[in-house]
Amino acid sequence: MAGAGGSPAGCDxxxxxxxxxxxxxxxxxxxxxxxxLGAFPWPPDPQALGLRLKGMVQEAMLIHLAGRIxxxxxxxxxxxxxxxxxxxxPLILSLLRRPSEITASPETAAPGVKDVFTNNRxxxxxxxxxxxxxxxxxxxxxxxxxxxxxxxxxxLGATGGAWFKLRDFQEYFAxxxxxxxxxxxxxxxxxxxIHNGGKAAAVRYGLAEGFLRVRAGxxxxxxxxxxxxxxxxxxxxxxxxxxxxxxxxxxxxxxxRFLPSDxxxxxxHHLTSTTSLLEATGYPDESNxxxxxxxxxxxxFHPSS
Numbered sequence: 127m128a129g130a131g132g133s134p135a136g137c138d139x140x141x142x143x144x145x146x147x148x149x150x151x152x153x154x155x156x157x158x159x160x161x162x163l164g165a166f167p168w169p170p171d172p173q174a175l176g177l178r179l180k181g182m183v184q185e186a187m188l189i190h191l192a193g194r195i196x197x198x199x200x201x202x203x204x205x206x207x208x209x210x211x212x213x214x215x216p217l218i219l220s221l222l223r224r225p226s227e228i229t230a231s232p233e234t235a236a237p238g239v240k241d242v243f244t245n246n247r248x249x250x251x252x253x254x255x256x257x258x259x260x261x262x263x264x265x266x267x268x269x270x271x272x273x274x275x276x277x278x279x280x281x282l283g284a285t286g287g288a289w290f291k292l293r294d295f296q297e298y299f300a301x302x303x304x305x306x307x308x309x310x311x312x313x314x315x316x317x318x319x320i321h322n323g324g325k326a327a328a329v330r331y332g333l334a335e336g337f338l339r340v341r342a343g344x345x346x347x348x349x350x351x352x353x354x355x356x357x358x359x360x361x362x363x364x365x366x367x368x369x370x371x372x373x374x375x376x377x378x379x380x381x382x383r384f385l386p387s388d389x390x391x392x393x394x395h396h397l398t399s400t401t402s403l404l405e406a407t408g409y410p411d412e413s414n415x416x417x418x419x420x421x422x423x424x425x426x427f428h429p430s431s
Contacts, residue, residue: 150202150203151210153203155214156201157187158215161179161182161186163386174181176215179218183325184204187204191203196250228291246283247373248286248287248370249287249333249338249339251279251283251338254333258279258318261313261316262275281299282318282333282337285332286366286370286372287342287366287369287370288370289322289332291330292306292331295310301408315333317334318337319334320332320335338369338425339372339424340371340383340423340424342365342369344423345365345368349361349364349368349397349403350362350365352396353393353396356392360393363384363385364397368403371418374418375407376418377393379417381393384421402420403423404419405417
C-alpha cells in the first residue's frame, strides 16, 4: 500500500524522506519544470528529451547555486535529481504533451491552417540543402558516421531557426562534446550557423538568416525591445516562435503550449498592439484569433539568388 506521500503504484520512491529532502525535491522538480518549458523544440524521442532535461537542470544548478551553497548541499541536490528523475519525468511529460500529440478540435481548427510550430515552416529547405551540398568537405568521411548531410539537414530544419545548444547537437548526433564543438565551429565559420554572443552556458547557435524565411535578427531585436518587461529568456523564446512560424498563420491558443499561461495573453497583446510584429488575420473571437507575423518581417527570395 502506498504511504502517506501517495506515491504512484510500482514507483520506487525510497528517496522520500524528512529533513532537507522535501525542500530539495521541491527545488529539483521546479527546475525540471522550468527546463521542460525551455526545452523547445522537444526531441521526438522521450529518452532524448529526458537526457536533455537532466542536463539542463544540472546546468541550471551550476549557474544559480554553485558558490552560493555548501558543496555537501550541492551534492545532495545532485543526488536528489538522480534519484527522483524517473519519478518526476513521466509526470512532467504528461503535462507537456508534444505538439505532434495535440490535434485541433473541430471547433478550433481553421481550414488550411497547419501547426506552424512543428512543420519546419521557418526554414528555406531548398537553400539549406544546396548549401549543405557545397559543404560536404566539412562532414566526416567515415562510412558509419552519424553526422551525414541528410541528418544535418533534418537537425537544422527541425530547429526552425530557433537557437539551440551545443548539447542539442551533441545528443542528436551521439558524439562527445569536444567533437560536437569542433563541427559546430566549422559550420559557424562556414556561414551555416550564427552565434548568439553568449558566454559559457549562455552560448547558443542558430541557422544563418539566409536560410530562414524571416528576418530573424530584426525580429529578435524588436521582440526584445517590446517585451523588455518580461524575463529575457522568455522574450527569446517568443522571438524563436515568431521565426519558426515562417510568417504562416497560427492560432492564438497554440502559444499556450510553449509559453506560461499567465503570460501568453499579455505577450500577444504587446505584440499586436504596441508593434507591427503580429497581425490578426481571422476569427473575430478574441480567444481564438488567427495571428501571423506581419509580411514586412519576411525575407524576399529570388530564383537567381
